[in-house]
Amino acid sequence: MTNAERIERMVVESAQKGLRVAADNSLAVNLGFVFDPILLREVLRNPHLTFVQNGELLVGQMPPNEVDIHPLQQGGLQIIELRDGHKVYNEQLRKLETPYAERLTPQTRRSIERRSYYGAYKGVTDILTKYLWPELALWLTRGAAQIGMTPNMITAIGAILCIAATFLFSQGLYWTGMLAGFGFMVLDTVDGKLARCTITSSKWGNIFDHGIDLIHPPFWWYAWAVGLSAWGQQLSVSIFWAVMGIIVGGYVVQRLIEGVFMRSFEGMHIHVWQRFDTWFRLITARRNPNMVILFVSLLAGRPDLGLIALAWWTVISLIVHAVRLLQAYGEKRAGRPIVSWMEARA
DSSP states (O other), X not given: OOHHHHHHXXXXXXXXXXXXXXXXXXXXXXXXXXXXXXXXXXXXXXXXXXXXXXXXXXXEEEXXXXXXXXXXXXXXXXXXXXXXXXXXXXXXXXXXXXXXXXEOOGXXXXXXXXXXXXXXXXXXXXXXXXXISHHHHHHHHHHHHHTTOOHHHHHHHHHHHHHXXXXXXXXXXXXXXXXXXXXXXXXXXXXXXXXXXXXXXXXXXXXXXXXXXXXXXXXHHHHHHHHGGXXXXXXXXXXXXXXXXXXXXXXXXXXXXXXXXXXXXXXXXXXXXXXXXXXXXXXXXXXXXXXXXXXXXXXXXXXXXXHHHHHHHHHHHHHHHHHHHHHHHHHHHTTOOOOOHHHHHO
16 A cells, blocks of 8 residues: 555544544644554644654644644644654553654565564564564565455454364364464464554454454364364363363453453553563463463373363463452552553553
């Protein structure tokens, strides 16, 4: 897309979230630069804020009759120079970041794509998403954008792979299921990055993507347990249901704790409260870390022990989250504010 189209999409998306230019102002944008969308959101929240880089205007709100006047020559504006390392807490992506801005030229196109992609990456996520496949997902995101695929198309392909993995696990075809599951997990990263980088997020797309993410893990673990019979390692009936109860019940309760935390502390995610919580999100008993446990058990030829280990890790993760919720309530009762450690540093 052109830079003007990108800015227009950013403005429309911001307006859908209730962020608009003040009634008496105009939005001044330098189309010679590509900049982080969070700069526009910050400007729309503060009508007196203007961002510059090396003294050149990036984006800001100004009275219509002063748009052609350099912001440094205007009074009443809060000028922020990006080269000074200004940091912003991005609540949506759960990270403390230094917003990017780069002059748009044919030579900087690839660099801008990379900065836009990594700028759209969540700061708090699991260890595989954060460290294993960012470059693969970048390549796929770029390719999908170039051929005109939408985020929902990517999500739909991922959903097919997710269902295929479930079936393959139930048949004991664990390695093939792992391959399908890996494809789904990577595409689960790609669809979100594609939506953010191309400014094409939608309410339906968000429901479609997160709905699949929320619902499918218990089906994977149940299918894995069923597939053990093909390996001659099936669990006894009592152990089968005990393991399933722990894994599925623990998953549901852990999600409920996360929701209670958000409702209790102004929408803040439990994983961004303190540094420990951000670190623990890397390995907590969610789908991707659980798949690491099962992968290791396959290498050892004992997928049954992998499922039992997953149950134990679910219990441990659940206890950690429950304790953190109680500690947060204790901090609140003591009169201490519950804010993200990243927001406190911004």
